Amino acid sequence: MAEIKFVKADKLKEKVDVSTIGFGTHFTDYMFRMDYNPQEGWHGASIVPYEEVKVSPANTTLHYGQAIFEGCKAYVTKEGKPVLFRGKDHIARLNRSAKILDIPQLPEDVAYEGLIKLLAIEKDWIPNGPGQSLYIRPFVYATDPFLGVSVSQTYTFLIILSPVAAYYAHGFAPVKIMVEDKYSRACHGGLGAAKTPANYAASLHAGLVAHEKGYDQVLWTDAAEHKWIGEVGSMNILFKIDGKIVTPELDGTILDGITRRTVLRIAREWGYEVEERKISVDELLEAHKSGKLEEVFGSGTAAVISPVGELICGTENPVHMVLNDGKIGPFAQKMYDYIDQLHTCETEDKYGFVEPIE
Numbered sequence: 001m002a003e004i005k006f007v008k009a010d011k012l013k014e015k016v017d018v019s020t021i022g023f024g025t026h027f028t029d030y031m032f033r034m035d036y037n038p039q040e041g042w043h044g045a046s047i048v049p050y051e052e053v054k055v056s057p058a059n060t061t062l063h064y065g066q067a068i069f070e071g072c073k074a075y076v077t078k079e080g081k082p083v084l085f086r087g088k089d090h091i092a093r094l095n096r097s098a099k100i101l102d103i104p105q106l107p108e109d110v111a112y113e114g115l116i117k118l119l120a121i122e123k124d125w126i127p128n129g130p131g132q133s134l135y136i137r138p139f140v141y142a143t144d145p146f147l148g149v150s151v152s153q154t155y156t157f158l159i160i161l162s163p164v165a166a167y168y169a170h171g172f173a174p175v176k177i178m179v180e181d182k183y184s185r186a187c188h189g190g191l192g193a194a195k196t197p198a199n200y201a202a203s204l205h206a207g208l209v210a211h212e213k214g215y216d217q218v219l220w221t222d223a224a225e226h227k228w229i230g231e232v233g234s235m236n237i238l239f240k241i242d243g244k245i246v247t248p249e250l251d252g253t254i255l256d257g258i259t260r261r262t263v264l265r266i267a268r269e270w271g272y273e274v275e276e277r278k279i280s281v282d283e284l285l286e287a288h289k290s291g292k293l294e295e296v297f298g299s300g301t302a303a304v305i306s307p308v309g310e311l312i313c314g315t316e317n318p319v320h321m322v323l324n325d326g327k328i329g330p331f332a333q334k335m336y337d338y339i340d341q342l343h344t345c346e347t348e349d350k351y352g353f354v355e356p357i358e
């Protein structure tokens with residue numbers, strides 16, 4: 001196991017009341033760092049004070065976007081123990097994204113050990129109110145100071161931590177989502193399966209347009225025909241159709257969400273039939289018409305479960321599919337409650353999702 005250096009901060013910050021701050025606005029005292037060059041490989045694993053990082057104005061990430069990231073969460077259990085939710089799966093996905101972006105594979109054991117050590121040092125930053133957590137952002141970016149277009153030779157890996165409030169502090173607020181029929185985010189052969197900034201850059205304008213129309217987010221459809229359902233920018237999408245749980249298959253254009261995996265695993269455990277397959281916009285319109293589209297919800301680390309109250313299809317004469325009178329459906333509610341209890345070990349974790357921090 002690599003030696004992880006620890007550089008102590010001169011002064012620690014005041015802890016914040018997370019119920020008064022927005023998502024991702026405050027950061028803890030320390031971060032984990034590791035660097036890469038071809039001579040040494042990944043090296044210099046250390047926990048250092050949270051501080052600004054220096055980059056060259058010619059930094060290749062700034063110009064060409066060769067970067068990847070993760071997002072996971074740590075919680076405090078009812079007994080006051082700090083725990084991490086599916087951290088190993090998130091580190092493994094970081095390496096799958098690395099492959100897609102030609103970033104050298106991270107030593108997963110060192111990255112994971114660094115994360116656990118960092119969390120042990122920062123455990124007092126994990127808020128313990130209902131639904132509150134410490135959001136973890138591991139990321140890798142290219143650091144070559146070079147304007148030529150090529151795969152970078154050097155990289156930096158950082159893990160930063162941000163205390164966050166419950167996403168739905170005042171009860172669920174089901175979202176209105178526009179089924180996108182003009183813009184595209186990812187295509188076959190593209191970067192959709194990687195957690196990488198490019199997918200977000202490609203989604204910002206369409207998101208803004210949807211906002212201007214009064215909708216919360218965009219549900220991406222396939223780039224070629226706008227016929228097949230993909231995912232919502234930062235969440236996977238799931239449907240309850242005629243009693244079955246249905247979600248788009250992992251076809252390379254959407255992210256293999258860890259929350260998606262969690263939901264599908266639990267749904268199967270509960271005895272639901274689960275289908276990962278192609279779903280067309282027409283199928284949804286048909287299912288809604290015949291009363292078989294029972295629930296729609298997103299899954300992602302930030303909100304865990306995000307109920308969809310309304311799906312809007314088409315721009316000329318839009319069809320508004322209202323779901324459950326715009327309220328959260330019983331399946332999504334039950335799933336949210338169960339995962340919420342798993343996070344804090346209020347229910348037995350028979351899946352091995354919860355990882356101890358110390």
Ligand SMILES: *Cc1c(COP(=O)(O)O)cnc(C)c1O
Pocket residue numbers: 071195196199231232233234235236255256257258259260299300301302
């Ligand atoms: C992070 C992310 C998700 C959700 O993944 P989780 O692992 O469940 O947090 C879904 N789609 C995209 C594009 C993402 O970046």
